[in-house]
Amino acid sequence: MVALTLNDPVVQSYIVYTAILALKMLAMSPMTATMRVMRGVFANPEDAKAGKGKVKFDDPIVERIRRAHLNDLENIPAFWVLAALYVTTGPAAAWATLLFRVFTVARIIYTIVYAIIPIPPPARGIAYVVALTVNFYMSVQVILYYITAI
Amino acid sequence: MVALTLNDPVVQSYIVYTAILALKMLAMSPMTATMRVMRGVFANPEDAKAGKGKVKFDDPIVERIRRAHLNDLENIPAFWVLAALYVTTGPAAAWATLLFRVFTVARIIYTIVYAIIPIPPPARGIAYVVALTVNFYMSVQVILYYITAI
Amino acid sequence: MVALTLNDPVVQSYIVYTAILALKMLAMSPMTATMRVMRGVFANPEDAKAGKGKVKFDDPIVERIRRAHLNDLENIPAFWVLAALYVTTGPAAAWATLLFRVFTVARIIYTIVYAIIPIPPPARGIAYVVALTVNFYMSVQVILYYITAI
Numbered sequence: 499m500v501a502l503t504l505n506d507p508v509v510q511s512y513i514v515y516t517a518i519l520a521l522k523m524l525a526m527s528p529m530t531a532t533m534r535v536m537r538g539v540f541a542n543p544e545d546a547k548a549g550k551g552k553v554k555f556d557d558p559i560v561e562r563i564r565r566a567h568l569n570d571l572e573n574i575p576a577f578w579v580l581a582a583l584y585v586t587t588g589p590a591a592a593w594a595t596l597l598f599r600v601f602t603v604a605r606i607i608y609t610i611v612y613a614i615i616p617i618p619p620p621a622r623g624i625a626y627v628v629a630l631t632v633n634f635y636m637s638v639q640v641i642l643y644y645i646t647a648i
Numbered sequence: 649m650v651a652l653t654l655n656d657p658v659v660q661s662y663i664v665y666t667a668i669l670a671l672k673m674l675a676m677s678p679m680t681a682t683m684r685v686m687r688g689v690f691a692n693p694e695d696a697k698a699g700k701g702k703v704k705f706d707d708p709i710v711e712r713i714r715r716a717h718l719n720d721l722e723n724i725p726a727f728w729v730l731a732a733l734y735v736t737t738g739p740a741a742a743w744a745t746l747l748f749r750v751f752t753v754a755r756i757i758y759t760i761v762y763a764i765i766p767i768p769p770p771a772r773g774i775a776y777v778v779a780l781t782v783n784f785y786m787s788v789q790v791i792l793y794y795i796t797a798i
Numbered sequence: 799m800v801a802l803t804l805n806d807p808v809v810q811s812y813i814v815y816t817a818i819l820a821l822k823m824l825a826m827s828p829m830t831a832t833m834r835v836m837r838g839v840f841a842n843p844e845d846a847k848a849g850k851g852k853v854k855f856d857d858p859i860v861e862r863i864r865r866a867h868l869n870d871l872e873n874i875p876a877f878w879v880l881a882a883l884y885v886t887t888g889p890a891a892a893w894a895t896l897l898f899r900v901f902t903v904a905r906i907i908y909t910i911v912y913a914i915i916p917i918p919p920p921a922r923g924i925a926y927v928v929a930l931t932v933n934f935y936m937s938v939q940v941i942l943y944y945i946t947a948i
Contacts (some may be wrong), residue, residue: 500804504650504736508901510796510797511793511797511798512867513736513790513794513797514790514791514795514797514798515734515798516729516733517730517733517787517790517791517794517821518728518791520726520730520783521784521787521788521791522789523726524722524723524780524783524784524787525720525757526722527722527723527780530779541715542712542715543777544766544768544769545769548768548769548770550940551872552823554874555770560708562842565841565842571721571725571871572823572824572826572867572871573721573824573827575725575729575871575875575878576820576823576824577730578725578818579816579820579878580817583813583816583817586804586805595660603927609861610814616844617847618844618848619844619848630824630827630828633824634821634824635818637818637821638819640817641818641821642814644810644814644817645814646810647807647810647811647813647814648811648814648815648818653826654800654886657947659943659946660946661947661948662939663883663886663940663944664878664940664945664947664948665946665948666803666883666945667880667937667940667941667944668937668941670876670879670933670939671934671941672936673872673876674873674876674930674933674934674937676872677872677873677930678930680815691865692862694916694918694919695919698918698919698920703905714809717872721871721872725875728875728879742849763833
């Protein structure tokens with residue numbers, strides 16, 4: 499059995515990258531709200547009235563940010579749980595930390611090229627696939643390690 | 649290093665508020681389903697046929713509940729992981745418990761004023777910002793505490 | 799207090815089913831991407847250009863997969879946290895493992911009958927309610943166990 503404590507470098511690495519990813523994901527909310535106010539497009543009639551705008555669900559800028567945010571929801575919580583479980587399989591600390599860094603950087607790049615400075619393909623696709631590959635890799639490693647408990 | 653056990657008041661507080669938030673979030677699903685049946689608006693042709701309704705994606709009541717639910721997905725799983733990590737930084741138990749209570753109450757108020765009894769702005773916005781602030785605060789505290797592991 | 803280690807059968811069972819569910823959920827992303835390319839329907843103008851398709855938000859096949867994916871986001875992360883907390887309440891290992899298996903199988907069936915081989919109601923509804931019931935049950939058990947910490 500792997501014995502883990504909060505002093506472990508790999509545990510601390512997991513914690514700090516998880517918190518950075520959470521902060522990044524949470525930042526999408528004020529970004530959407532700011533853009534809604536700036537562009538006067540809202541999802542609810544009462545908001546449109548308060549913001550002197552209109553109800554609109556197809557504003558290209560707002561919807562890009564919302565798609566980037568939804569993509570975060572599809573990938574980042576999965577990282578939070580998979581990376582925690584992966585740490586329990588006793589990976590080399592340097593390798594696990596590298597995976598966490600690569601995932602985090604890929605998701606930050608994904609957000610930038612999707613929602614902030616749109617860059618033509620394939621920048622977003624590469625960032626997306628890199629992060630997804632880390633998640634797939636960790637999930638398979640965890641399943642193989644604990645397969646007897648199925 | 650902070651040594652944590654399931655006997656810790658702050659750990660138990662984390663667990664109970666996390667479970668309450670999960671229950672609240674899960675409750676959005678039957679709320680949506682009930683409203684779909686009552687109003688005869690469905691997302692799939694086979695459901696519309698079975699429910700003697702029609703396929704419709706812009707019913708104002710159903711879409712309000714769905715937006716409240718999506719907003720839960722954007723904020724509550726982030727709380728689950730951030731609050732757990734925040735506990736490992738050794739906060740004062742009373743302060744951490746207060747944060748968990750404030751977040752939980754704010755998200756319950758958010759749901760009520762968004763999806764159940766629509767109240768004019770800024771009630772929903774305040775509840776939303778209060779909960780988001782707790783998440784931002786915890787993420788920054790965690791990052792600062794473990795920054796050397798980056 | 800329940801003392802838990804990574805050697806516990808119920809902990810290992812939790813880990814393997816959590817990883818299987820993550821893998822299943824992550825698989826929705828390439829499924830959506832593949833279907834977008836095959837059907838030539840994209841969410842962004844730059845993707846449509848690169849894929850020689852068009853921007854379209856109402857393709858019935860792509861939207862079914864997206865709804866199945868969103869439903870995963872509403873239920874699977876809640877399972878990850880609730881099942882972990884439920885394990886700390888010291889359930890019988892065989893019973894907890896049964897719950898994890900039922901949830902996992904129900905979510906896999908849900909995905910198949912929703913996004914892969916559409917089957918008329920109520921197959922999808924039953925799979926959905928079974929998984930939701932497991933989540934509700936675990937959340938109530940956790941709240942009752944830790945209620946004094948509220």
